[in-house]
Amino acid sequence: MLSDHSDIEENGGPSNRRSASPISEASDEGFFGLDDLLPEPESPLPAPYSFSTYELPADLELGTIRSRQLILRLVGSHPLWGHHLWNTARVFSTYLLRNPPLIKGRKVLELGAGAGLPSIVCTLGGSKQVVITDYPDTNLVENMRFNVDVNVAGDLRGNVDVVGHLWGHDVKHLMTRTENEGYDLLILSDLVFNHSQHDALIKTVNSTLSHKPDACILVFFTSHRPHLVKEDNAFFPRLAESGDGWVYQKVVEEWAGAMFEEDPGDVKVRGTVHGWKAWRVKDGEEPGQLNTIP
Known part of the structure; x- marks a missing residue:
């Protein structure tokens, strides 16, 4: 059985991917532009797939x-880091399962989904x-389809x-998949570290969330680069405006x-997951942060 937090190479050998974060190695200034998001050309011998697992909490x-x-298959290597199952996604998934009204019977869109x-x-x-x-790259998209086929019954x-x-x-x-009504819930898991793409991400959010009173987005992330916490959190006031x-x-x-x-x-900063819920301003509300955790 695969370990709950393991990345196991397809050929059976242990992965060494916990040694260095690709995010931490990236440039801090501006981070990515659209040109930088283009995947690197495939090598003649692409890295093998790896596999990781998520265990539903015993009390659920x-x-x-x-x-x-x-069981989640991960692309072997990718400049957009689809080759990791991030701790944020685990915490996010457990939160969703513990809050069924957020997902049951609703239309859901995930952006930058990775696995x-x-x-x-x-x-x-x-x-x-x-x-x-996720980014329209064949390897990423086909890998997501594989994970759906493995884990979702007919x-x-x-x-x-x-x-x-x-x-x-x-x-x-x-x-068009919602008959132009939009989605009830948008999932953004470990995306806000990409500071130069905040405006593009917010544009998609505003364009796809429905206008139903209970429609919302959930934004979960970990600040993998502690010296850029402020830049990570800048996503929210930009969204509010x-x-x-x-x-x-x-x-969370x-x-x-x-x-x-x-x-x-x-x-402590690099290992803490922060989860935020955001919704369009309703009557009597002002844009910005509510300071209480429900």
């Missing part, structure tokens, strides 16, 4: 979920429709779709352990 009833263990774990959990937890997206398979999407670009292919205005509120602060033990900076 399985309900219609058929297995307590989900797609939170989306798969939503599908198994009873979401009416789930659309899983009777639920019709409720989930996998497509590519580049933040800030045309969302017609996403909106966009569109018709947004309110955001912290819903949980220690999950540092992904990469040898990275620099405060390990």
